[in-house]
Ligand code: SF4
């Protein structure tokens with residue numbers, strides 16, 4: 028392996044944005060003793076894992092941008108339209124009334140995350156999370172272009188000022204604008220986005236402001252907030268302690284092999300461990316921690332410390348892997364067990380959720396109908412011996428095509444619907460409509476307790492039929 032030109036031996040240990048505090052002062056890896064921020068300038072270690080991550084990152088950048096443009100059965104592959112409360116996944120439209128389906132879907136996603144974490148740790152954070160992918164493979168290379176590569180001492184060779192600062196900011200602005208458009212395409216759809224782009228901002232000031240605010244938030248994140256998003260804003264790291272077990276794969280330092288660490292050359296009789304205390308694993312860390320302190324919530328499993336340490340081990344003639352993918356039990360010399368309670372229970376639960384989801388999805392009716400009593404008096408007397416009851420019917424067309432519905436009342440005999448006779452009701456595909464229902468009935472048809480059960484019948488234009496139960500109220504006799 029070719030060593031990096033600026034790795035290496037340093038009698039003064041290189042740092043990454045200043046000295047990392049020792050416990051108990053170290054409450055956050057990016058906080059200095061005086062409370063100011065410890066800005067990080069992680070050095071790049073171009074090892075084997077970095078190369079793999081780089082290829083995956085380029086693929087993912089293209090994938091993230093292309094995903095909202097992809098179609099499945101003529102619909103977006105994914106669309107999370109919050110304003111119109113419609114979610115499209117793999118060509119299937121979910122509406123807010125799909126409570127059970129959406130709950131099962133969320134449960135499935137949650138179980139997938141906990142299962143993946145139990146098996147391979149925070150591989151998502153280091154390899155596939157858009158924050159890491161964009162930060163490490165889009166924005167940090169731009170920093171290196173304008174600031175120079177962080178070298179001995181860990182800080183950039185060149186403080187960014189003047190035209191460099193302006194040029195860097197302009198590139199960030201353009202990239203954040205493009206990323207904001209991509210991000211919003213997931214929520215508004217590509218057709219809507221194309222309209223926003225083509226039309227003058229004066230014609231759609233609100234959406235223009237939304238786009239501006241999203242671009243501003245992305246700039247804030249990638250220019251200023253950076254690793255803080257992983258350290259203090261993202262809940263994933265906070266939950267890792269409950270999602271990981273001692274058999275989960277993590278990026279770990281082998282203390283048995285590395286300690287006691289000691290700088291400099293050793294003789295054959297030297298009892299020192301393999302760690303030469305060069306600090307290279309620390310200066311490459313994008314979250315500013317020292318992996319030799321053990322498993323930490325700040326570790327996003329980016330594997331930069333593995334590449335850096337392997338490089339050092341090559342130089343000092345020791346086997347690679349002092350920092351490596353391992354599990355806490357493996358480091359303690361215990362056997363790795365793939366089969367354990369959580370790796371068996373989670374997949375079983377996941378299968379159960381998937382089966383339930385498919386069962387609900389395939390048995391879903393072509394339309395939903397829900398009735399609610401109207402506001403105000405329970406009944407109105409419109410002529411001697413005749414009353415009316417008001418209801419509100421919510422009709423949801425679950426198909427992709429426009430449909431017509433006929434609504435009649437089948438029980439009790441003698442009850443009639445006012446205003447709906449012979450008028451089919453049209454509802455567009457995946458839309459819902461509220462229909463006022465007024466039932467007219469003779470008082471003599473109402474039970475002595477002032478109530479009478481009634482049944483609405485709804486039939487669509489291809490023969491699907493539903494009955495809705497309701498209760499008509501009238502005077503007690
Ligand atoms: S400790 Fe290693 S794997 Fe974890 S974030 Fe730092 S460099 Fe990446």
Ligand code: SF4
Pocket residue numbers: 280285288301302303304305306307308309319335336339349350
């Ligand atoms: S773990 Fe490896 S990279 Fe880190 S200080 Fe020790 S020898 Fe250097």
